[in-house]
Amino acid sequence: MSLKTLPLLFINLGGEMVYILDQRLRAQNIPDEKAKKVLHDIVATMFHQKFVEELFKSQPLYSKKALRTVFDRLAHASIMRLNAASMDKLYDLMTMAFKYQVSLCLRSKDILLITLNHLDAIRKFIEDVPNLKHLVDHVFKLLIETYAPLSNGAFHLIRQTLLNFFQDMHIRVSIFLKDKVQNNNGRFVLTTGGLLPWGCQVPGSIRLFDESGKEAKTASFPSGGNYTIAQKEGSIEMKGDRVTNLGKNMYSISRPVETSRGRTTTTMSDIESSTPDPLARAQLDLLSHLIGNKMETKKMSFRLNLFKTDEEEEKAAVMQPIDPMVAESQVVKIDATKKKKNEELSRIMGELTVEESRSPSGGDDLLELMDSA
Amino acid sequence: MYRRDKPIAFKSSVSLLANNLTCYINIEKGSLNYASVHRYLVNMVSSTPDGSQVTHKQVMCKEPSAAQQGTSMIIQAKWVTLPARVVLVITSIKGIQIFEYDGSAIMYWHAMRDHAENADQCNFGRGIAGFGENLLCIGSQTGEIMVFSIPPKGNNVALKDTLKGHKSAICDLTSDKNNLYSSDDEGNIIMWTLQGSQIQQTGNIPGSGDPVSSIGVWKSVIVASYGNGQIKVYNAKTGKVGAVVNAHARWINALSVAKGTGLVLTASEDSFVRVWQLIDGPTPELEFKFADCVTDLQLVGAQFVDDNGKAFAVTGYDSPDLIFFSQS
Numbered sequence: 001m002s003l004k005t006l007p008l009l010f011i012n013l014g015g016e017m018v019y020i021l022d023q024r025l026r027a028q029n030i031p032d033e034k035a036k037k038v039l040h041d042i043v044a045t046m047f048h049q050k051f052v053e054e055l056f057k058s059q060p061l062y063s064k065k066a067l068r069t070v071f072d073r074l075a076h077a078s079i080m081r082l083n084a085a086s087m088d089k090l091y092d093l094m095t096m097a098f099k100y101q102v103s104l105c106l107r108s109k110d111i112l113l114i115t116l117n118h119l120d121a122i123r124k125f126i127e128d129v130p131n132l133k134h135l136v137d138h139v140f141k142l143l144i145e146t147y148a149p150l151s152n153g154a155f156h157l158i159r160q161t162l163l164n165f166f167q168d169m170h171i172r173v174s175i176f177l178k179d180k181v182q183n184n185n186g187r188f189v190l191t192t193g194g195l196l197p198w199g200c201q202v203p204g205s206i207r208l209f210d211e212s213g214k215e216a217k218t219a220s221f222p223s224g225g226n227y228t229i230a231q232k233e234g235s236i237e238m239k240g241d242r243v244t245n246l247g248k249n250m251y252s253i254s255r256p257v258e259t260s261r262g263r264t265t266t267t268m269s270d271i272e273s274s275t276p277d278p279l280a281r282a283q284l285d286l287l288s289h290l291i292g293n294k295m296e297t298k299k300m301s302f303r304l305n306l307f308k309t310d311e312e313e314e315k316a317a318v319m320q321p322i323d324p325m326v327a328e329s330q331v332v333k334i335d336a337t338k339k340k341k342n343e344e345l346s347r348i349m350g351e352l353t354v355e356e357s358r359s360p361s362g363g364d365d366l367l368e369l370m371d372s373a
Numbered sequence: 374m375y376r377r378d379k380p381i382a383f384k385s386s387v388s389l390l391a392n393n394l395t396c397y398i399n400i401e402k403g404s405l406n407y408a409s410v411h412r413y414l415v416n417m418v419s420s421t422p423d424g425s426q427v428t429h430k431q432v433m434c435k436e437p438s439a440a441q442q443g444t445s446m447i448i449q450a451k452w453v454t455l456p457a458r459v460v461l462v463i464t465s466i467k468g469i470q471i472f473e474y475d476g477s478a479i480m481y482w483h484a485m486r487d488h489a490e491n492a493d494q495c496n497f498g499r500g501i502a503g504f505g506e507n508l509l510c511i512g513s514q515t516g517e518i519m520v521f522s523i524p525p526k527g528n529n530v531a532l533k534d535t536l537k538g539h540k541s542a543i544c545d546l547t548s549d550k551n552n553l554y555s556s557d558d559e560g561n562i563i564m565w566t567l568q569g570s571q572i573q574q575t576g577n578i579p580g581s582g583d584p585v586s587s588i589g590v591w592k593s594v595i596v597a598s599y600g601n602g603q604i605k606v607y608n609a610k611t612g613k614v615g616a617v618v619n620a621h622a623r624w625i626n627a628l629s630v631a632k633g634t635g636l637v638l639t640a641s642e643d644s645f646v647r648v649w650q651l652i653d654g655p656t657p658e659l660e661f662k663f664a665d666c667v668t669d670l671q672l673v674g675a676q677f678v679d680d681n682g683k684a685f686a687v688t689g690y691d692s693p694d695l696i697f698f699s700q701s
Contacts, residue, residue, distance in 0.1 A: 153558030201619040221661035
């Protein structure tokens with residue numbers, strides 16, 4: 001297990017969260033000012049200097065449960081409220097998106113480029129706020145200091161640790177299904193052929209050497225795909241070309257994210273999630289302390305519902321197992337368009353709606369959530 | 374050359390780790406045994422030769438002192454066949470555990486010390502090989518190789534020696550009688566020989582930064598698979614390179630050598646499994662024999678079932694399937 005995995009996990013999941021929330025806030029016509037406040041508050045909390053410095057200390061990964069709690073709190077760092085069922089959907093989408101990126105990256109070092117894609121996008125969101133820009137720049141500095149010197153082997157260990165964390169999560173995401181990058185069983189599609197990792201040669205040739213070390217013969221064999229050599233290594237400069245598209249915002253206005261829940265796939269008992277993690281607890285305390293400082297804005301809060309109706313939401317909440325980690329076994333779909341839905345997609349598709357909190361007790365959701373997590 | 378047979382499913386999915394499949398044929402009991410790491414436990418399957426009866430077992434990593442169990446990430450599991458005994462070795466981020474071959478009883482527990490001067494690194498075992506009459510070698514993150522002596526019976530395992538030579542984490546170990554070969558994260562390979570009771574370094578092959586994920590030996594040929602998708606073949610005595618193969622499009626996770634025939638099996642995250650033939654000589658060679666794509670599976674384990682390479686099995690990340698191929 002690599003002890004340098006947590007910052008990458010946190011920043012990338014946080015980046016996906018910002019993408020999804022931004023898309024929904026805009027699609028649901030939340031007033032610009034409120035939408036901006038939500039994103040700015042979340043970025044400010046996520047990249048709070050003290051928290052980030054704790055995050056970058058060498059440490060094991062949090063348990064799944066502890067990490068989920070961190071994001072529950074992060075999502076509620078601003079005036080937006082999510083109930084537990086809606087939060088599940090958001091978290092499932094974030095995790096499947098990052099699992100996809102880590103699984104499909106060409107080589108392990110690309111995880112740094114994926115992280116920089118997320119950071120580049122976050123920087124654009126907060127461009128007009130100098131204080132936040134300063135926080136993002138600080139994270140960039142820490143990322144480069146920590147990860148630029150690492151060897152291929154060290155990155156590979158980080159990737160193994162991340163994929164170990166995401167193992168057995170097979171939630172179907174409709175944007176992936178539509179793009180044919182995910183199968184109906186929740187597994188990602190692996191194409192044979194295409195771009196090779198930086199520094200990798202096209203498979204299919206054998207070079208034989210004589211005793212003086214000179215190339216004596218060559219032979220070939222079928223490579224099994226149409227491969228192309230990478231022309232350029234992704235840049236880790238502040239404003240460089242990352243080359244990879246993994247980690248960029250896949251939810252544009254024309255491709256709204258919709259999520260829904262169904263029942264399928266395996267449920268694994270996970271003893272890890274039931275084990276308390278003292279290190280994670282200390283950091284959670286710090287994070288909740290940081291978030292706690294800005295809890296005074298209750299009156300303008302609004303509730304984000306990821307289901308069509310309140311009834312559906314309630315039903316989902318009843319079905320909800322006590323352990324939030326079992327949410328892994330649920331299906332989440334993002335549909336790329338509202339117009340063309342195939343039968344199966346529409347069957348398990350719900351709608352994400354954002355509405356002003358109707359009852360003054362809207363703020364209580366957060367407390368409930370914190371208690372249950 | 375090979376065709377796919379009916380798969381067997383482990384109790385849970387396989388983790389993305391190098392060399393994540395180990396096989397052992399128990400001739401006495403007439404059983405074929407397979408094991409693979411699932412996060413914090415090892416899934417084992419035992420089957421009759423015709424595959425008609427299959428039994429499952431899971432081995433948890435237990436820490437002797439701690440009340441909680443089984444939460445530490447396992448890095449590797451491997452059956453090691455010594456002349457007098459077969460043991461199951463499991464390395465996790467907490468330490469090294471040596472079990473009876475069937476996982477029924479733990480023989481030995483070696484806690485990995487945290488290195489004070491390098492507290493930002495987990496020190497775990499990776500690379501496992503039997504050596505000589507009764508030695509078990511296990512590589513570590515610091516580059517050291519621990520040498521344990523395994524008694525023919527009982528639990529009297531002892532740490533005999535620590536081999537220093539590698540400066541980065543060990544990836545894999547392989548051995549042939551009294552010769553041991555070790556590979557590391559920077560691509561270096563070191564050759565060691567057992568002389569009497571002393572283990573001496575006899576040569577090294579410098580790397581170029583790409584980890585040697587897996588290494589095998591046959592006659593006087595070393596075959597190594599790399600993170601950049603290449604396979605390289607070296608003379609085991611001189612260290613001279615005989616062949617360089619652009620073999621796979623992604624990281625190669627596993628390599629297996631059929632000791633009887635010199636067939637080599639490689640499996641990669643590009644979802645391809647390939648079989649090669651080694652040719653011994655002053656500059657050893659290698660020929661392509663067979664390839665197949667296991668659709669949408671990032672392969673992490675590959676092992677010949679028998680010494681002649683008549684059948685092999687592969688495993689892939691996030692899937693419980695043990696996929697078999699046999700010669701047609």
